[in-house]
Amino acid sequence: MAKRRNNVAGDYYGYRDDFRNDLGNRCRRDNHNDGIQQDNAQVNDINQGSFETIEVRDSCNVHVRTSDTQVGVSLQAAIQVAIAIVINISIADGDRAESVTHELLQRTGIDQVNRQHIVIEGSQDVEVQTRDTDVAVSLQVLLQILFALLIQLDIL
Amino acid sequence: MKDFNKELSNLSKNLASVTVASVLRKHQVKDDKTKLNNLPEEQKEELRNIAKNLEDLVNQYSSGEDMEGSEEQVKQVLSEDSPLRMLLNKKKKERDS
Numbered sequence: 001m002a003k004r005r006n007n008v009a010g011d012y013y014g015y016r017d018d019f020r021n022d023l024g025n026r027c028r029r030d031n032h033n034d035g036i037q038q039d040n041a042q043v044n045d046i047n048q049g050s051f052e053t054i055e056v057r058d059s060c061n062v063h064v065r066t067s068d069t070q071v072g073v074s075l076q077a078a079i080q081v082a083i084a085i086v087i088n089i090s091i092a093d094g095d096r097a098e099s100v101t102h103e104l105l106q107r108t109g110i111d112q113v114n115r116q117h118i119v120i121e122g123s124q125d126v127e128v129q130t131r132d133t134d135v136a137v138s139l140q141v142l143l144q145i146l147f148a149l150l151i152q153l154d155i156l
Numbered sequence: 157m158k159d160f161n162k163e164l165s166n167l168s169k170n171l172a173s174v175t176v177a178s179v180l181r182k183h184q185v186k187d188d189k190t191k192l193n194n195l196p197e198e199q200k201e202e203l204r205n206i207a208k209n210l211e212d213l214v215n216q217y218s219s220g221e222d223m224e225g226s227e228e229q230v231k232q233v234l235s236e237d238s239p240l241r242m243l244l245n246k247k248k249k250e251r252d253s
Contacts, residue, residue: 075213078240082206085243089203092193096183103179136218143214144172146207152176153192155200156207 052116052130059123065130072135079142080105083149090153104149108141205239 056062084101091097120126150156180186195203 071217075210075217078238079210079214081244082210082240085206085240085247086203089199090192090195091185092191096185096191100179100183100185103182104176107175107179136214139214139217141168141172143211144169145176146210148169148173148176150203150207151173152180152186155195155203 052118054118054128054130055120057119057121059120059126061125062120062123063127065128072139075139076135076142079139079146083142083146086146086149086153086155090155104145108138108145202239202243206243209239 052066054064054066056064083104087101087104088094088097091100116130118128118130120128147156177186185191
């Protein structure tokens with residue numbers, strides 16, 4: 001999972017592959033505990049990067065509207081909380097409920113990188129509207145998991 | 157194209173359903189009803205309201221309605237009177253008392 005996160009960060013920040021490999025080799029050389037494997041399975045695995053630039057040159061009357069990812073992130077957290085609540089209320093054994101919650105949230109792991117570069121040059125009366133579809137997709141997936149859970153537990 | 161999107165949406169819902177079923181089965185919850193709490197109808201209604209509220213908010217977000225008033229949307233998600241917030245407050249009070 002750490003490798004996947006590194007890849008997303010690398011894609012997002014534009015690391016070169018040789019730099020990434022070099023970093024990986026150095027990490028391996030410095031690791032004195034090769035026999036120890038850490039299990040990160042309990043960490044929710046949604047890695048997203050959005051990189052958006054809008055350049056306006058020699059133009060007038062340009063209106064730019066972009067989606068607010070803060071709303072998406074709030075919604076994502078709210079759905080995850082709702083999933084955890086449904087499981088904790090429904091399953092009698094607390095430890096089992098925790099394991100189910102972690103595993104379900106882990107399975108919604110999404111790696112996405114979104115790059116947008118918009119250039120408006122020598123234009124007049126332009127309206128630009130952009131939308132971060134990455135967040136929208138992960139919200140839909142989480143919502144589907146929530147509804148599937150409600151159906152399977154005979155709540156819906 | 158509309159049919160194709162609907163088909164993809166159904167496929168995604170089915171995959172979510174299979175995923176949830178497999179996790180519940182793995183943890184021996186699916187087939188053994190004794191491992192589940194018998195929830196009163198009132199509590200089930202609360203959970204249904206939370207899911208419906210979240211679905212509405214996600215649909216608004218996905219359709220782009222939030223662009224007109226994103227600040228209001230954030231306030232709504234974080235507001236005291238959202239079903240999710242009310243349930244959390246209720247649970248907190250139950251735990252504290």
